[in-house]
Amino acid sequence: MGSLPAFPPSPSKQGVSESHIDESTLSGLFKSQQSHLNFFFEHIDHSQTLAFTRALLHTAGTVFFTGVGKSGFVANKISQTLVSLGIRSAFLSPVDALHGDIGILSYRDVLVLLSKSGATDELLRLVPCAKAKGAHLIALTSVEGNALSAMCDMTVHLPLQRELCPFNLAPVTSTAIQMVFGDTVAIALMEAKNLTKEEYAANHPAGKIGKSLIFKVKDLMKKQVEVPICRESDLIMDQLVELTSKGCGCLLVIDEGYHLIGTFTDGDLRRTLRSSGEAIFKLTVGKMCNRNPRTIGPEAMAVEAMKKMEAPPSPVQFLPVINDDNIVIGIVTLHGLVSAGL
Numbered sequence: 562m563g564s565l566p567a568f569p570p571s572p573s574k575q576g577v578s579e580s581h582i583d584e585s586t587l588s589g590l591f592k593s594q595q596s597h598l599n600f601f602f603e604h605i606d607h608s609q610t611l612a613f614t615r616a617l618l619h620t621a622g623t624v625f626f627t628g629v630g631k632s633g634f635v636a637n638k639i640s641q642t643l644v645s646l647g648i649r650s651a652f653l654s655p656v657d658a659l660h661g662d663i664g665i666l667s668y669r670d671v672l673v674l675l676s677k678s679g680a681t682d683e684l685l686r687l688v689p690c691a692k693a694k695g696a697h698l699i700a701l702t703s704v705e706g707n708a709l710s711a712m713c714d715m716t717v718h719l720p721l722q723r724e725l726c727p728f729n730l731a732p733v734t735s736t737a738i739q740m741v742f743g744d745t746v747a748i749a750l751m752e753a754k755n756l757t758k759e760e761y762a763a764n765h766p767a768g769k770i771g772k773s774l775i776f777k778v779k780d781l782m783k784k785q786v787e788v789p790i791c792r793e794s795d796l797i798m799d800q801l802v803e804l805t806s807k808g809c810g811c812l813l814v815i816d817e818g819y820h821l822i823g824t825f826t827d828g829d830l831r832r833t834l835r836s837s838g839e840a841i842f843k844l845t846v847g848k849m850c851n852r853n854p855r856t857i858g859p860e861a862m863a864v865e866a867m868k869k870m871e872a873p874p875s876p877v878q879f880l881p882v883i884n885d886d887n888i889v890i891g892i893v894t895l896h897g898l899v900s901a902g903l
Contacts, residue, residue: 679707793847
């Protein structure tokens with residue numbers, strides 16, 4: 562067999578010095594960035610910002626955002642934030658727009674162009690085409706007197722002291738400013754539209770916030786046919802299969818009309834076995850069940866069910882779901898709520 566090739570030497574062995582940064586240097590960078598951001602907050606023109614916000618608020622069509630490079634990423638993010646608030650918005654790639662996608666623009670729309678310099682070639686070439694579609698054009702730039710602002714219907718100056726980059730080149734402060742500006746305006750629009758928590762949640766059905774405000778107990782409960790039930794006259798030992806087979810860890814004790822009498826849990830079984838010994842073979846469920854269990858209605862919010870399960874004096878793993886007539890219609894479990902993302 563041939564010999565294995567040797568591993569390449571580590572960078573230090575090749576004469577390359579190891580990278581290093583100390584805490585004071587890092588702290589200084591954060592303080593500098595804070596100073597640059599404070600410069601933005603102190604010099605932003607609120608009259609320009611108000612005009613911009615009103616233009617977006619009263620748009621009859623869609624608010625499109627566009628930009629190139631890092632500004633393009635920010636433009637996309639701001640657009641997605643507006644969409645999450647129920648505002649019609651989309652990102653329009655300037656390159657794709659010049660190759661057909663501009664067909665989506667109309668005279669009812671607003672096109673917001675993000676560019677630190679206001680000299681981005683792709684945006685400058687896009688402006689005449691967007692104007693021909695009749696869209697209202699707004700430039701967000703940080704260099705005063707730039708070509709893009711001069712070509713648009715409205716401009717907002719985003720004051721930039723300098724980039725945090727030691728060469729004043731890498732767009733790390735300018736993009737932070739763009740993001741802060743866009744997201745703050747988004748919240749202003751949210752308040753202007755009187756968006757409710759429920760409406761916001763409806764736009765986030767997969768998120769924990771959305772689920773907590775959308776899902777009701779009836780959406781997540783096990784239905785009546787899945788509920789582990791027994792009668793109070795049933796012997797405990799005769800109900801072990803029912804107790805353990807349906808994954809609830811309990812029995813719901815009911816009468817002939819399906820009215821809830823109480824609950825009997827696997828914990829109750831262990832306690833009864835310890836205290837009664839062999840006498841458990843003769844004990845009925847009704848004699849050992851909890852006749853004052855926590856319950857919940859089907860129209861209650863699922864998050865309220867979770868709070869009720871976790872309430873003092875001790876948490877429980879399930880809640881019988883009953884209607885106004887105390888009839889069992891289902892059961893909701895902690896495992897089911899957690900599995901649903903609550």
